[in-house]
Amino acid sequence: MPFGSNKIYSGIVRRVLDAAQVNSNNTAISLHGQIGDSDFATELFSEGKKNIVIKPIIDLLDEAPIITETMFVFWEWIADYYLCNLGEVMQAALPAGLKLQSNTLWTLNPEFEAENKLSKSEMAVLYAMPKNASKTSDELSKLSGIKNVLPQIKKLLEKGALELEVSLSDNYKPKMASFVSVAAEYSTENAMHALIDSLKNAPKQQAILMAVLQFGLNNFDTPTNSPNALPKFEISTKDLLSFSGISSAPLAELVKKGILLKSFKRVERTDTVETEIVGINPLNDFQQEAYRKILESFEKHATVLLHGITSSGKTELYIHLIEAQLQQGKQVLYLLPEIALTEQIINRLKKAFGKQVGVYHSKFSDSERVEIWNRSTQSKTGELTKHTNVEEFADYKLILGTRSAVFIPFNKLGLIIIDEEHETTYKQQEPAPRYHARDAAIYLAHLNNAKVLLGSATPAYESYMNANIGKYGLVELTQRHGNMQMPTVEILNTVKLRKQNRMKTHFSDPLLIKIKQCLTNKEQVILFQNRRGYSPFIECSDCAHVPVCEYCDVSLTYHKYKNILSCHYCGYSIESLKKCPACSSTALETKGFGTEKIEDEISIMFPEANLARMDSDTTGNRNAYRKLISDFEQGKTDILIGTQMISKGLDFDNVSTVGVLNADNMLNMPDFRAFERSYQQIMQVSGRAGRKNKQGVVLIQTGTPDHAVIQNIVKGSYQNLFVQEMEHRKMFKYPPFFKLILFNVKHFDKPLTDRAAESFAVLLRSRFGNRVLGPEYPAILKIRNKFQKNILLKIERTAPLSKGREIILQALEEFKASGAFNNVQIIINVDPY
Ligand SMILES: [Zn+2]
Ligand SMILES: [Zn+2]
Incomplete structure (x- = not known):
């Protein structure tokens, strides 16, 4: 089956397949044929069927199936439910490294050290590869003189010699590193000392061995049963060379003599910082009760909704549920709506589960995604087949990821946790498959006989209804943990305040006074505006002309920092205008306000405060995100201004005030879910307020203080608004009806x-x-x-x-x-x- 299409061809496998290669439990194998570059076989026929197009298959790319039969059923379900092609699902599901195509660009891995295991044709490809340029498979085919080069590329990729060229926002490099260990015959102290003495004429080799010995004794315990024995350990070549201060030539000599044994390992990219495992916190009484109810509910329901208010400690519950799964030898998939959240939560999970945690999301490099893919499926056949150098790896038992992680093939999936299940980022809008990760995950769990826990303080109405009608189990958590109280909510009527002359541009006096107070008390403030940029449009005061996008029917958003007008739909941008293009007047006015303008105005009003802005303009890459969050966590930032991005479940300790600058533009969205969404967003961002033993404050600026959504936010009544909205949804034929x-x-x-x-x-x-x-x-x-x-x-x-x-x-x-x-x-x- 070619990528991106729905056509299915049949092929004749010309090579005799090894019985092991065609595992009867995994009928899907990837084939390289004339149809496309790298096609996907879905079925094996013992005899050619009639009435089908038969194309020859040149070679097999994968020695073992890369997806499981269950995953294939899952793909079919997505294609069927979301009305798209199977090829489109495959395109979305597989990391690029698993779907080699002739136009894929390859580069040499500069850190690769040959292991003497390369075949002649692999060497030919490797030698054909220029040092500092990337080549496509077709080019490599010409350069190496090997007609069908993809299988060689695939093997070199697995051995770490070649890399996919991927443009990344991060400095994320796939890594293979070499390690050395002491050969068994020298693994006692006596043998080692004798050896070192015997190398008098090779002082550098001596020094290296001394360094190895010292490293081993310093870092590892000697086996208790034989006191003379050296600990078993490995040291990375790089560390050893820097530790001993000696060049690599004498080391190579020791390896040649068989004294030191060299091995290659992939170095984990996610684990550059070792996290100390500190174990799991005990649950408080309310959490304990909820935990018990969840387990009870799982006996009757495959899916359970955990409706827990903000700061009630849902993550702690998740950790306990994960622990129980891991103890049963099961895998857990933990879905998050936003990459930013993984940064905060991964540390918590690593503290609990150490190296069993893998992270999978679209901002990771492709080679890393391939690695996680392979590691999560490795135990599939019960043996390490092709990844010869990764014996040291434990399988990932817990995968943390954004929506695309539902495509990872699991083999022992026991539980899927979908945190902040109401978030819209779970739905893929473009391109196909336009799937909803929550709904897909529920089906995936069904296929695997696994359970699903949906967690949210403000559940999506369809989930809450499913819980109400008994389709899902429902467990509620209504107490905040650690003596934290829910914040008080104050409504600031902007219409009234403007009449009283108590509004300064977009800020009401009470909000400004509160911010000032927080700064004095060294407390932090979050300001929420669900619109990025400086202002949504500019308008000529003389002729009322509004600049619009050339390609879309929308006004251009003004970004002051970059001095551009840009279209938020297609990315088109022009330099900001000095004159009206219609009448040449210079009286251009900015209208409305986004996060950038807030930042601008706050910086003038509070010059002493450290500000940061978090929206999709400031968080282009993972590091920028991480820095914004860690600066705020460490108190380097006083006021954090942001879009809904800041409302998504981040936990901060010192935020006393949350300001919602304009609730009305959310309420007035032309969307049947506007009220549901407004409630969710404001409640979520409000949840960031509050500290231990001190109640937080939420100030909401609105021109419609009597609006049902605003009133229910004040009361904190999710249920009221839900009931009222359900009436409307039913009447106007909207979901969930x-x-x-x-x-x-x-x-x-x-x-x-x-x-x-x-x-x-x-x-x-x-x-x-x-x-x-x-x-x-x-x-x-x-x-x-x-x-x-x-x-x-x-x-x-x-x-x-x-x-x-x-x-x-x-x-x-x-x-x-x-x-x-x-x-x-x-x-x-x-x-x-
Ligand atoms: Zn004009
Ligand atoms: Zn546009």
């Missing part, structure tokens, strides 16, 4: 887009009747120069979905068969929220 499928019709030509959308809507309507809404222009008519029109299908929750999907695919077939709209794209988004 109805399932939504969005068809986004796109083309460069507006009339064609209109006609295509109309025509497709007719096809759908003939099948689904008044469940079809639209076509309608979305809020943004044009994105990246393509016009768009949306058709929305609302299907009863109880309707059989497989039937619905079949009918949709029929309609699509008919639409394509008409031939009138060849280049029109229809993007299908199932559960598009």
Whole structure:
């Protein structure tokens, strides 16, 4: 099966397959054929079937299957449920290192040291590789004279000689390091001393051995049963050379003589800083009770929702549940909505579980993702097959990751924890598969006979409803841990305050007074505004012209720091304007405000405070994120200004005040989930306030203080708003009562887009009747120069979905068969929220 497509070919395997290579439990194997560069075999036939296209297969790339049969069923489910191609799922699921393609670029690993195990053809490829340039597989094929070069590349990749060229925001390099150990015959102190004495004429070799000996005795215990024996240990070559201060030539001599044994190991990239394992904290009474209820609930339900208020210690509960799984020899997948959160939580988990923890997310380098992939599947066959140098590795028992981690093939999965399960980042919007990691994970758990724990202080309404109707178990945690009280919430009526002249630009007097107070008391402040940039648009005061994106139907956001106007939809940006392009007036005004403007104004009002801003403009790479968070944790920052990014479950100790600058722009979002989301975001960011033995304060600026969402936030009543919203959702046929499928019709030509959308809507309507809404222009008519029109299908929750999907695919077939709209794209988004 080629990548990105749904076509399935059959091939004749010309090579005799070793019985071990075709493990009957794992029918999926990867094949290299003429169809594409690196195709994927899904089934093995003993005889060619009739009526199928048969293509020859040149060679096998993987000696063992890289995915399990269960994973393949999972892929099929995603393709089926989210109405996309199996090839698209495969594209998303596999790290690049596992899907070699002829245009992939390769580079030499400068740290690779040959191990004398390379085959002739591997050597040919390695020698063909220039030192300081990258080459594609095709180029390497020409340079080495080997026609079919991918299997060699694959082997060199596994041995660490070649690397995938990947552009990374981080200095993340795959690493193989060499280690030496003392040969068995010299592993007693007497033998070693005799040996050292015998090397009088080679003082450098002597010095190296002394260094090895000293290192071993300093760092490792001698075996208790034989006091003369040296401890068994390894020392990295690099450490040894720097420790002894001697060059590598005498070391090589010792290896040649068989005195020292050299081995290669992958050095763990995630473990550059050793975390001391300190074990697990005991649970408090409330947590203990919740823990007991979760276990009880798991007896009846595969999925349990843990509704625990902020700072109730959900993570502590997770840790205890993980511990129980690991003790049973099971694996745990721990999903987080945001990479930033992994930084804070990974230390906590490593303290509890040490090296059993692996981290997997999109900002990691591909080679690292391959490594985690391999390590989490290694025990699949009960032996270490191809990764000959990694005997030292324990399997990862606990994988921490963002949504794409659901694609890692597990073999002993016992539990999936989905933290902050309400977060929208669990849903992939672009490109296909447009899956929701929470929903996919629940299916994945089902396939593996595993349990799922959803955790949130503000559960998504569909999860809460599932818990209410008994589909999921429900466990509540209503006490904050360690004497922390919920913060008090104060509403600041901006309309009234403005009339009283008590607003300075975007800040009310009470908020400013509170900030001042915090700074005096050396307490920290978080200011929340769910909009990045300086201001959402600029407007000419003379002619009211607003600069808009050339490719999208949206105004350009002003970024003062970079002095640009940029489009948040396509990334288009221009230098900021000095004059109005329409009337040449210089009276350009910034309208509205984003995080950058807040930062600007606060820095003028509180010049003594240290400010930091956390939004997607300031957190481009992992290090920037880490630094922002650690600076704030260490108190180097007084005021942290940010978008919803700061609301996602980060825990800080010294935040006494949280200011929500404009609740209204959240409430007014044109989205059926606007109220649910506003409540979630404000409650989440409020949860950052409060310290041990001291109550925090949340100040919310709004022009509509009587709004149901605001009132329920003041009361902290999740339930009230939920009940009220459910009435509306039911009445207007929205989730969780109805399932939504969005068809986004796109083309460069507006009339064609209109006609295509109309025509497709007719096809759908003939099948689904008044469940079809639209076509309608979305809020943004044009994105990246393509016009768009949306058709929305609302299907009863109880309707059989497989039937619905079949009918949709029929309609699509008919639409394509008409031939009138060849280049029109229809993007299908199932559960598009
Ligand atoms: Zn103008
Ligand atoms: Zn744009």
